[in-house]
Amino acid sequence: MKEISIENQEDLSxxxxxIDWHDSFxxxxxxxxxxxxxxxxxxxxxxxxxxxxVKLLICTSYPETPGVEFFFEEVDAxxxxxxxxxxxxxxxxxxxxxxxxxxxxxxxxxxxxxxICKILDKSSWGWDVNYGLESYFDESGFKL
Numbered sequence: 001m002k003e004i005s006i007e008n009q010e011d012l013s014x015x016x017x018x019i020d021w022h023d024s025f026x027x028x029x030x031x032x033x034x035x036x037x038x039x040x041x042x043x044x045x046x047x048x049x050x051x052x053x054v055k056l057l058i059c060t061s062y063p064e065t066p067g068v069e070f071f072f073e074e075v076d077a078x079x080x081x082x083x084x085x086x087x088x089x090x091x092x093x094x095x096x097x098x099x100x101x102x103x104x105x106x107x108x109x110x111x112x113x114x115x116i117c118k119i120l121d122k123s124s125w126g127w128d129v130n131y132g133l134e135s136y137f138d139e140s141g142f143k144l
Contacts, residue, residue: 004117012090012097015117019068023061024086026101030055031078051075054110057120058086067120070099072112079109090115 006012034050051074058068080101087103097115101108 001121002119006115006117009092012092016088016090019060019065020062021086024058026056027059028057054078065119069118069120071116072110074113075110077111081108
């Protein structure tokens with residue numbers, strides 16, 4: 001696993017251009033809130049207005065970069081659909097990071113304060129696979 005430091009627009013553009021996104025797809029999305037509830041009713045919810053973090057795992061069809069992980073901290077907006085080809089472009093400004101997954105700067109995006117990127121190798125995924133992850137479904141689409 002190789003972590004890529006994203007500090008500015010140039011770093012983000014270089015990273016996105018270094019990956020061949022052809023035939024890539026979103027494998028998993030995790031959204032984690034830092035808020036929690038304690039047993040003491042006088043305290044109640046801790047960090048109720050804290051913004052969540054989102055981890056986005058993408059599989060590519062190339063053995064040298066089988067996976068890419070984006071971790072967004074303090075996410076204030078997420079709009080993701082799975083019915084399009086990935087062609088990510090990003091923008092960093094004083095407001096934070098915005099990643100557009102459709103390459104058009106349009107509808108499918110994640111907006112956050114900070115972004116951490118990682119290139120995953122096969123051992124990072126936890127599966128021994130070719131071209132991404134193993135399938136949990138047979139050819140007709142039923143679970144194995």
